[in-house]
Amino acid sequence: MKKLLILVIFLLLPIQVLAKDIKNPQVVSEMRVNIVENGSVELNGTIYNLELNLSIPQENDYQKIEYFDVRDSLGPCVTEFCSYDFVNDRYGNRLLNIKWKNPVGNVIYTVNSTLLIKRRGDIEKKTLKEFIEPTELVQSADPEIVELASEARGNDFDKVSYLAKWIGENIEYDKVYSDVNLSAKEILKVRKGVCKEFSNLLVSFLRDLGYYSAVAVGYVHPGRVYETYEFQPHGWAEIYADKGIVADPVWSEVGYLDATHVKFATFPDSSWTFTEVNANGIGNIKIRLSENDVKLKILDFKEEPFINVNTSLLSNSIWANYTVLRTDLKADGCFLTKIEYKGCIDQSGKDFLQIVEPQNIVYFCNEKTVFTIFRIPLLDERKNYRCDIKAFPYAGEESGVQLVLNPKGYGYSQLSVEKNVVKPGEKFLVTARQSQIFTDYGEYAYEKAEFTAPNYDFKVYGYNSGYLAQKNISVVLEKPIEVNLDVNETASAGKTIPVKVRVLNLGDKSQEISVIFRKETVSETLTDFKDFVFNFTPQDANDNLIQVFVNTPDFSTSVSKTITVIGQKSTWENIFQPIIDFFNWLFSLFQ
Template sequence: MKKLLILTIFLLLPIQVSATEITNPQIVSEMKVNIVESGFIELNGTIYNLELNLSIPQTNKYQTLDYFDVKDSFGPCRTKFCSYRFIYDKYGNRLLNIKWKDPVGKVNYTVNSTLSIKRRGEIDKKLLEEFREPTDLVQSADPEIVELASKARGNDFEKISYLAKWIGENVEYDRIYSDVNLSAKDILKVRKGVCKEFSNLLVSFLRDLGYYSAVAVGYVHPGRIYETYEFQPHGWAEIYADKGIVADPVWSEVGYLDATHVKFATFPDSSWKFSEVNADGIGNIKIKLSDNDVKLKILDLKEEPVIDVTTNLLSNNIWANYTVLKTDLKADRCLLTKIEYKSCVDGRGKDFLEIIEPQNIVYFCNEKSVFTIFKIPVLDERKNYKCDIKAFPYAGKESIVQLVLNPKGYGYAQLSVEKTVLKPGEKFLVSARDSQIFTDYGEYGYEEAEFTAPNYDFKVYGYNSGYLAQKNISVVLEKPIEVYLDVNETAFEGKPISVKVKVSNLIDESQEITVIFRKDSISEILTDSKDFVFNFTPMSVNDNLIQVFVSTPDFSTSVSKIITVVAQKNAWENIFQPIIDFFNWLFSLFQ
C-alpha cells in the first residue's frame, strides 16, 4: 500500500474575489461576510482513502460562525463516502478535515461559510515557544534588528506602536514583492515589501524584545492600499504581552483591527500551508491538488469611526510663509492610526500648499493633537485667495477647513526652550512672545508653557501669523551634566546685566566642559558643580534671547530664555512723558 502527501503553500497572492464597495474599511465596526472555498483533486490509480486538510476562517469572540456547509461532486459531504470534521494544528489553528472513501477520477469540494465579524480590540494570548524564537524569515537575533528594536521605549503599547510607525515611515509598500517572501534582513536592505514583509519585520523586532508574537493571515478589504475594491489576501501581527494586542503596520492599525480583517490562521511567520492532501492505495498513485479558490462577499456591514476628528487653523490672518492645521483626535482606547492631508490645487492641478514634515502616523491613548505645517507659495497681492484643506483620518471621518489668505497679515516668531536635551518624562519651559507654541508630539500653549518630554527626540515650534520658529530637542536616557540658567526677567537697553550659569556633574568622574555665551567661551575640568558668570549688554529691544551652550567631549546641550529689554529714553522724553501722561488722564475724565 502506498501513501502520498501533497502540500499547497499559500504565499498571500492576490485572488479574485468580490465585495461590496466600501469607501473606508477602517471604520467598519461589524461585517457579515459569505466565504466560498473551492477546488478539486485529480486522481490516478487505485485509492482507498483520500484526506484533505484545509485552512478555514477561525472562530473567536470577534469572529463567529453563522453558517457552515461542505459539499463534494455528489452533494453534501455527509455520507459514508464523504465526511468531514474539525481538527487543530500545532499552532492552535482550526482546520477542516475532509475524508473520501474509494474516490475515483476527479473529486471536487466546496466549503461555504458565513461569518459575523466585529472590530477587534484585546485578543486572546497564544504563548507558544515557536512564537518567540527566530525563523528563516523572522530574524529576531540579527544585529541590525536588535539595534533598531532597542530604540523602542515606554509600555507595551508604546513600544509596539513606535516600531509599527517606524516600519510605516521607512518601508515602502510595493506590490512587486507580492510573490516573494523576504526575510527581515532582506527587508531592511531593500526597504520595500507588502504585508508579508511588514508583518515579518514587526514580529522580528518584537521577538527580540522578548514578546511572544505571530503573523496572522487571512483576507482584508483593500481600502487605500490596493488599486481595487476586492478583498485581498493579507497578513498582520498579533502580540501576546500582558494583553493580546493586534497590529497591522500596512493599514496603520495598532490597538484595534477593523472588521474587514478575516482571520484564517496564526503562524510563526508569513509562509503557511493553505491545504494538504493525503492518500493511500495500491499501484501507481498520482494526485494533483488544485489551488484553493476563495471568494468573499459582504452581506451586511456597519460603519462607526474609531476616533472623533476636528480640525482648525491656528491662524487665518496670514499672507505668507506658513499655515498650521491643528487636528484633534479622540478615542476610547489606545491606538495607532494614520492621517492623510490634501491641499486645494492651483490652475495647473498641483497642490497649492506644500506639506512640511507631515505627522501622518500617530499613536496615542484617548486624545491627541496633531499639527501639520503647510508652506504658502509666493502670492499676487492684487488677488484674493481661499484654499480648502482636507484631513483624511484612516480611523475617522474626513474633515475640511478653509484657509483665507489676508495681505495684511504679519507676524514675528521668537522661540526659547529652557533645555535642548531632556530625559523622558522631564518637564521643561517654552516661551514665544505673542506666539502660539506647539510640538510635533501634540503639546500646545500660548506665549509660555510647561511641557513634558516624550520618549523620543522631538521639535518645538513658535508660530505667529504665518511666521515660524523651530527648535530640535534631544531625548536621552542619561545625561552627564545638568545646566541651570539664572538671569533677570527685564533689562535696559545699553545697560549690562549678569548671566549666571550653573553646571552640575552627574557622573562619578571628572569631565572637561566648555561653556559658550555669545562670543565668550570658558573651558574647565568639572568635578562637582560650578557657577559661571557672563556680562551681557542688550543693544536693542530685540536683543533679548539669552542662550548658553554647554558641551563635554561626548555630549552637548543648551539653555535659553527670552527677556524683556526696555528701550532707554532721552532726557526730553523723561521730562515731558509725565506731563503727557497727566493730560491724557485729564482728558479721559471728560470723555
C-alpha cells in the first residue's frame, strides 16, 4: 500500500450576487450577507481519507457568523463519513477543515453561512515576522520604495494616510491588471494596477517604515470603482501600529472600512492562496479540484453617513476667472476619505467649470476644511448664469450650492506670505488686502492671519471676487539659515525708508550667503549672524511689496511683507487741503 499527498491551490474568483440597492457602499455601517461556497473534488483510485481546507469568512470584533452549515451530496457533514472542524494556518486565519472517509467518485460540498458585518475601526495587532519582512511582491527594501516612504511624516495615522493618498493620486486603477500580480517595483514603473497592486505597494511603504502590516483578502461591494453592483474579490491593508489601522487605498478609506468589506484571510502579500486538499490511499490516485464558486447575497443593511458635510462659496456672485467651493467636514475620529465634485453642466452634458485644484483625497482628525478651485470659461456679458455645484464625500451625504455668474466685474488680490520655506509646525504671516485667504490644507482668514505650517509643501491663496493669487511654500525638516525682516508698516511715496534684514546661521559651520533686494545683491560669509540694511523708495501706492531673497550654495529662501504706501499729493492738494480742514473744523463747532 502506498500513500499519496496532493496539494491543489486556487484563488478566489469573481461571483454573481444580488446587491439589494446599495448605491454608496462607503456609508454602509452594517450588512447581513448570505455566503454560499460550492465546489467538488473528482476522485480516481482507492482513497481512504480526503481532507479539504477551505477559506471561509473570518470572525472578529466587526464580523460575526450567525449561521453556518456544511454538507455534501448526501446531506449535512455530521456523520462518520463526512465531518468538519476548524483549523488555523500559520497567519492566524481560520480555515474550514472537511474530512471524508472512503470517498468515491465526485465529492460535492456546499458551505452556507450568514455573516453580520459592521463598519471597522481599530483592529487587533499581529506581529508575525512575515508581516515585517520583504517578499517578492512587497519589496520594502527597494531604494525607490525607501525614498518615497521617507516622505511620510507625523504620527501613525498621518503616515498611513499620506501614503494611501499618494497611491490614490499616482497609481491608476486599471482592470487590465486583474489577472496579474505585480511587485512593488513593477507597480511604480507602470503606475497602474488593481486592489492587489494598491495593497502590495502600501504594505511595502509601511514595512520600510517599520510597521508590521499585511494584505487582507475577501470580497467587497464595488460601488463607484467597478461601476457594477456585483461583489468582487478585493484586497486591502492592515497596519499593526500601536492602534491597528485599516486602509483601503482603492476606496480611499483609512481609519475605517465600510461594512461591505467581507474578510476571508490575511497574508504577507497578495500572492497567497486559499484552498488545499490532502488525500491518502493506494494505487494510482488522481484528484481534480473544481473552482470554488462563491455567491454572496445581501439580506439587509444599514446606511449611516458618519462625515457631516457643509458647502459654501467664498463668493456667491462673480463674473470671471475663478470660483472657490468651501467644503467643511466633521467626524468623530481620524479618517481618510475621497470627495467627488460635480460642477455646472452645459446643454451638452459636459462640465461647464474646470476643476483646477480638486483636493479629492483628504485625511483629517475631527474636522477639515477643503477648498476646491474651479476655472470659469469666457462668458457672454449680455447674459446671467446660474448653476449648481455639488460635493459628494464617499462617507458623507451630498451637499451643494448655487453659483451666480453676472457681469459685475472682478477684483484684485495682492498676496504676501512672510516666508517661502518653513519647517513643520512653524508659524508664518500671510496678508492679502480686501481679500479672502485660504490654504490647500484648510486654513482660512480675511486680509491677514498667522498660520501654522503642515508637514508637507503647501499652497497659499488670496481670493477677491473671482481673482486668484497663489504662493507655493516649501516645508523642510531643517533650515541652514533663518531670515528676519524689519520694515515700517507705512511709507510715503517718494520718501526713502530702511529695510532691515537679519540672517542667522543655524548650522555648525560658516556659510557663504547672498542677500538680494530688488536690484541690489550683497554677498557675505555668515558665521553667527549678519545684519543688512537696504534703502527703499516706493514710487506710488502700488509699489508696496518688500521681498528679500537669501541664497546659500545649497539653499534658497525669501521673506516678504506688504506695506501701506501713501501717495504723494499734488501742488493744488497741498494748497487747498489746509483750507478744507479749517472749514471742516469751523463747521464742527456749530454742530
